[in-house]
Every structure is written in C-alpha cells, then in structure tokens.
Amino acid sequence: MDDAIPKTMRAIVVHEAGEPEVLRLEERPVPATRPGWSLVRVRARGLNHSEVFTRQGLSPSVAFPRILGIECVGEVAATTDPSRLPVGQRVVSIMGEMGRAFDGSYADYVLLPNAQIHPVESSLPCEVLAAVPETCYTAYGSLLNLRLEAGQTVLVRGATSGVGMAFARLARSMAPGLRLVGTTRSASRAGLLLDAGYDDTVLDVDGALQVEGRPYQRAFELVGPATLKDTCRHVAEGGIVCSTGQLGGVWYMEDFDPIVDLPANGFLTSFYSGNVDEGRLAGLIGYVEEMGVDVRPTAVFPLERMADAHRLLGSSKGYGKVVVTE
Numbered sequence: 001m002d003d004a005i006p007k008t009m010r011a012i013v014v015h016e017a018g019e020p021e022v023l024r025l026e027e028r029p030v031p032a033t034r035p036g037w038s039l040v041r042v043r044a045r046g047l048n049h050s051e052v053f054t055r056q057g058l059s060p061s062v063a064f065p066r067i068l069g070i071e072c073v074g075e076v077a078a079t080t081d082p083s084r085l086p087v088g089q090r091v092v093s094i095m096g097e098m099g100r101a102f103d104g105s106y107a108d109y110v111l112l113p114n115a116q117i118h119p120v121e122s123s124l125p126c127e128v129l130a131a132v133p134e135t136c137y138t139a140y141g142s143l144l145n146l147r148l149e150a151g152q153t154v155l156v157r158g159a160t161s162g163v164g165m166a167f168a169r170l171a172r173s174m175a176p177g178l179r180l181v182g183t184t185r186s187a188s189r190a191g192l193l194l195d196a197g198y199d200d201t202v203l204d205v206d207g208a209l210q211v212e213g214r215p216y217q218r219a220f221e222l223v224g225p226a227t228l229k230d231t232c233r234h235v236a237e238g239g240i241v242c243s244t245g246q247l248g249g250v251w252y253m254e255d256f257d258p259i260v261d262l263p264a265n266g267f268l269t270s271f272y273s274g275n276v277d278e279g280r281l282a283g284l285i286g287y288v289e290e291m292g293v294d295v296r297p298t299a300v301f302p303l304e305r306m307a308d309a310h311r312l313l314g315s316s317k318g319y320g321k322v323v324v325t326e
C-alpha cells in the first residue's frame with residue numbers, strides 16, 4: 001500500500017438495526033487491496049432511500065456490523081489494475097453489493113471490485129458529481145424506458161424524492177415539450193416541485209391520487225407496489241408505467257391482475273441501476289456537465305454528521321438529493 005495512505009480511517013459503522021443514532025463514527029483499518037479489487041479514496045457519496053431501509057434492518061441479506069453506502073465519487077488510492085485504474089484517476093462507483101455484502105462508501109476509503117469502479121472525466125465539484133451516479137442514472141434509465149414523446153403528460157409518483165427531482169430536470173433537458181405532474185403527500189411541498197421544474201402537482205392521500213380519470217400518457221412510479229394499481233387507474237389507453245421505486249415500503253404486488261389492472265393496451269416496465277453500462281453512465285455525466293443540468297444536492301453534510309443526513313432523509317422536511325462529503 002502507498003505510504004501516503006494512512007493505516008486507519010473514519011468510518012460510519014452500523015452494529016445493529018435502528019434509528020439514525022446507530023450510525024456510529026469509528027476509527028477502522030484502511031482495507032488492503034487484494035487481487036481484482038482496488039482502493040478508492042471517497043470524496044463524497046450520495047445517500048439513497050434504500051440505505052434508510054438497510055439501516056432499519058429491512059434488507060434481509062445485510063449482516064451487521066456493516067459500513068453502509070451504495071455509491072461514491074473519489075479517486076483511486078491503491079490499484080490492482082494500473083492501466084485502467086491508475087492511482088489518482090477520478091472514479092465513480094454504484095451498487096454491486098457495496099454497502100450490503102461488503103463494506104460501503106460511508107468511510108474515507110472503500111475497497112471495491114475493479115469491474116465496478118468507473119473512470120470519469122468531469123470538472124464537476126465532488127458534491128455535485130456525487131448527486132449523479134445512482135440517482136440521475138436511475139432517473140435517466142427510467143426516462144429512456146418510458147419512451148417519452150413531446151406533448152405527453154407524465155405523472156411522477158414520489159416526485160419530491162432525489163430520483164423524482166432528478167427525473168424532472170433531466171426530462172426537461174432531454175425530452176422537451178412534456179407536461180410534468182409530480183405527487184407529494186404534503187400540500188405544503190407542492191412549491192418545491194414547481195421550483196424543480198414540474199408544471200403541476202397532485203396530492204397523494206393514503207395511497208390514492210387526488211385526480212379524476214386517465215390524464216397521463218406516462219407514469220414514473222417511485223412509491224412502487226403500494227400504489228402501482230392506483231397509478232394504473234389514471235394512465236390513458238396505450239400508456240407506459242415505469243415502476244422503479246418502493247418508497248411505500250411494499251416490495252411485492254398482491255391483488256394485481258395485469259389483464260384488468262394495466263391500462264388498456266398499455267405497458268409496464270422498470271429500471272434497475274445495478275445493471276450498469278459504463279458507457280451510458282459516462283455519457284450521462286458528460287451530458288449533465290455539458291448541458292448544465294442542475295443536479296446540485298439539496299443538502300450537504302460532512303461525514304461525521306451522517307446520522308443528521310439520515311434524519312433529514314427520513315423526515316418530512318427532506319427532499320431532493322442529500323450528499324455527504326469528507
């Protein structure tokens with residue numbers, strides 16, 4: 001290991017499931033490289049709703065103690081692939097069991113399989129770049145699967161989420177001429193959605209959209225199986241529904257008959273960010289920078305305030321993307 005790399009690092013470790021207080025700041029050994037894995041110095045990481053669920057003990061495959069964190073931006077600190085991942089190369093990483101089967105990005109350093117370390121060329125500052133990999137990639141993949149066309153009215157259910165906000169900004173830039181309608185459970189948050197680029201808002205009351213008929217040609221469903229059937233009731237004939245999230249805390253569909261519950265002649269699709277296409281990810285990062293898409297996080301915390309970042313994410317005040325820096 002390089003002399004410049006310290007022996008220990010700061011890490012946020014979860015020893016048992018619970019409230020944000022279980023995110024404990026500790027001193028841990030910096031992991032040593034092993035064949036096929038390289039060490040990344042983490043400069044910033046975006047937070048995701050799935051980490052809240054994991055912290056709460058709702059990810060059955062995750063055993064504690066564990067350092068959470070499913071994405072990061074930083075640079076290569078020690079490498080086992082010097083030609084593709086030279087020391088100092090700026091990189092991003094998402095998913096691939098980071099922060100789940102092995103320790104993740106809530107630390108100064110993370111040891112990752114080379115295959116899931118992606119070199120990037122970008123001059124975006126770390127805290128802005130950190131808002132892109134998981135959140136924008138998910139919004140972008142879903143956007144493509146929705147086959148958006150100018151003139152369509154698009155519902156985004158769970159629109160105040162990081163993914164929902166990123167979707168609006170990307171859709172505005174990549175697919176002009178849409179009418180975007182975002183949902184929230186709180187009338188007081190409607191203004192946030194209009195500021196983020198939505199044309200209109202609809203209240204989501206106890207899993208029922210407060211709207212009549214089938215006004216939407218497309219629906220991006222982030223509340224997920226808890227509300228998918230209700231969403232389908234409001235999508236026009238031939239429409240497309242993309243179910244990508246599970247904010248409602250329900251993972252599986254029950255009492256759903258595709259024959260009668262899908263919109264007539266409609267389509268149901270999804271997107272999984274774990275299927276990373278390195279070229280598509282690099283293209284997205286380049287596009288965001290070149291076109292000036294506003295992906296700035298709505299809140300930024302230092303690493304030692306990870307518990308506060310989780311509190312915000314889980315509270316009724318949190319919206320958009322939360323990033324934790326060094």
Ligand SMILES: NC(=O)c1ccc[n+]([C@@H]2O[C@H](COP(=O)([O-])OP(=O)(O)OC[C@H]3O[C@@H](n4cnc5c(N)ncnc54)[C@H](OP(=O)(O)O)[C@@H]3O)[C@@H](O)[C@H]2O)c1
Nearest residue numbers: 048049138160161162163184185244245246247248272273
């Ligand atoms: N398929 C994939 O590969 C993939 C990748 C990334 C993320 N995701 C999923 O996408 C979703 C959004 O992720 P995120 O990290 O962007 O979320 P986030 O920012 O943490 O979302 C927060 C928002 O969720 C809404 N919310 C919270 N609990 C809810 C509930 N019970 N019912 C309805 N709305 C609720 C709140 O909106 P209001 O209070 O305003 O209603 C809040 O503003 C998550 O389900 C995540 O797991 C999937």
